[in-house]
Amino acid sequence: xxxxxxxxxxxxxxxxxxxxxxxxxxxxxxxxxxxxxxxxxxxxxxxxxxxxxxxxxxxxxxxxxxxxxxxxxxxxxxxxxxxxxxxxxxxxxxxxxxxxxxxxxxxxxxxxxxxxxxxxxxxxxxxxxxxxxxxxxxxxxxxxxxxxxxxxxxxxxxxxxxxxxxx
Numbered sequence: 001x002x003x004x005x006x007x008x009x010x011x012x013x014x015x016x017x018x019x020x021x022x023x024x025x026x027x028x029x030x031x032x033x034x035x036x037x038x039x040x041x042x043x044x045x046x047x048x049x050x051x052x053x054x055x056x057x058x059x060x061x062x063x064x065x066x067x068x069x070x071x072x073x074x075x076x077x078x079x080x081x082x083x084x085x086x087x088x089x090x091x092x093x094x095x096x097x098x099x100x101x102x103x104x105x106x107x108x109x110x111x112x113x114x115x116x117x118x119x120x121x122x123x124x125x126x127x128x129x130x131x132x133x134x135x136x137x138x139x140x141x142x143x144x145x146x147x148x149x150x151x152x153x154x155x156x157x158x159x160x161x162x163x164x165x166x167x
Contacts, residue, residue, distance in 0.1 A: 067083075090102075092114075113131050126153070131149045
């Protein structure tokens with residue numbers, strides 16, 4: 001199956017695991033078009049992200065936040081411009097990210113579902129959908145909550161989505 005950018009038409013790769021790869025085309029967005037879209041985020045894209053009830057982060061391959069929806073910005077207590085370049089744990093007030101080593105660098109971070117999902121999607125191009133997590137976020141205020149983490153790669157970016165479910 002060929003992967004073709006729906007914006008510029010560039011073929012970004014081929015999945016050889018499909019029986020007849022030359023006959024099938026999957027449309028997505030290439031890394032250049034995705035980066036342009038998120039770096040020059042217009043109001044409609046922000047409105048799209050804001051429609052999600054839970055936090056949504058757009059992550060680059062170095063695990064930095066490029067964009068976030070209103071819920072993530074409220075949690076982080078910083079401006080949309082300040083959120084760019086932050087790590088997901090810092091935006092979402094993960095207790096581990098507040099340690100001197102920072103987000104993703106502690107032993108305990110290896111079991112972080114958000115980081116695992118983001119890294120999986122970055123490396124394989126495949127999504128992770130509604131993986132339950134036991135979060136340690138300050139914004140949950142010790143509520144008995146399950147967070148479902150989803151990740152999807154678009155170009156060289158990953159969209160990380162969190163859904164809250166109170167038990």
